[in-house]
Amino acid sequence: LERTFIAIKPDGVQRGLISEIISRFEKKGFKLVAIKIMIPSKDFAQKHYHDLKERPFFNGLCDFLSSGPVVAMVWEGEGVIKYGRKLIGATDPQKSEPGTIRGDLAVGVGRNIIHGSDGSETAKDEIALWFTPWELV
Ligand code: ATP
Numbered sequence: 001l002e003r004t005f006i007a008i009k010p011d012g013v014q015r016g017l018i019s020e021i022i023s024r025f026e027k028k029g030f031k032l033v034a035i036k037i038m039i040p041s042k043d044f045a046q047k048h049y050h051d052l053k054e055r056p057f058f059n060g061l062c063d064f065l066s067s068g069p070v071v072a073m074v075w076e077g078e079g080v081i082k083y084g085r086k087l088i089g090a091t092d093p094q095k096s097e098p099g100t101i102r103g104d105l106a107v108g109v110g111r112n113i114i115h116g117s118d119g120s121e122t123a124k125d126e127i128a129l130w131f132t133p134w135e136l137v
């Protein structure tokens with residue numbers, strides 16, 4: 001069954017949105033197969049966002065991801081990668097539809113509260129980066 005990596009970023013944790021976000025994935029019918037809370041190091045954040053290393057916001061983005069606790073999760077279900085992105089909404093919360101997590105709960109692109117893998121390859125890589133196989137049920 002398909003799996004995706006979802007992370008509640010430090011702003012989402014700080015704002016008390018953990019249960020709200022988990023609840024949206026659960027209610028849709030996806031299955032939580034791994035979860036932990038951790039503060040990623042800057043080096044770890046750079047590994048996670050390595051695809052964006054040429055972008056001007058890369059350094060600030062990695063500083064931010066490593067600035068506080070992150071809730072790392074793996075969700076499983078048919079179509080979870082694509083539909084998970086749909087639940088999350090567009091990258092820029094100003095452009096995310098109401099009804100999506102970012103559309104309902106965030107206002108700025110640098111503080112968009114949640115991450116979701118953007119395809120099957122990145123899902124595989126991100127799950128392997130954040131979790132060891134025995135942490136997955
Ligand atoms: P994520 O990978 O976090 O799920 P995404 O796939 O919607 O988000 P990406 O293009 O992968 O978007 O960008 C990764 C993150 O970088 C975004 O979530 C956002 O926090 C940040 N980001 C993207 N574009 C900008 C920008 N123009 N200015 C500042 N931060 C940005």
Ligand code: MG
Nearest residue numbers: 115116117118
């Ligand atoms: Mg992305």
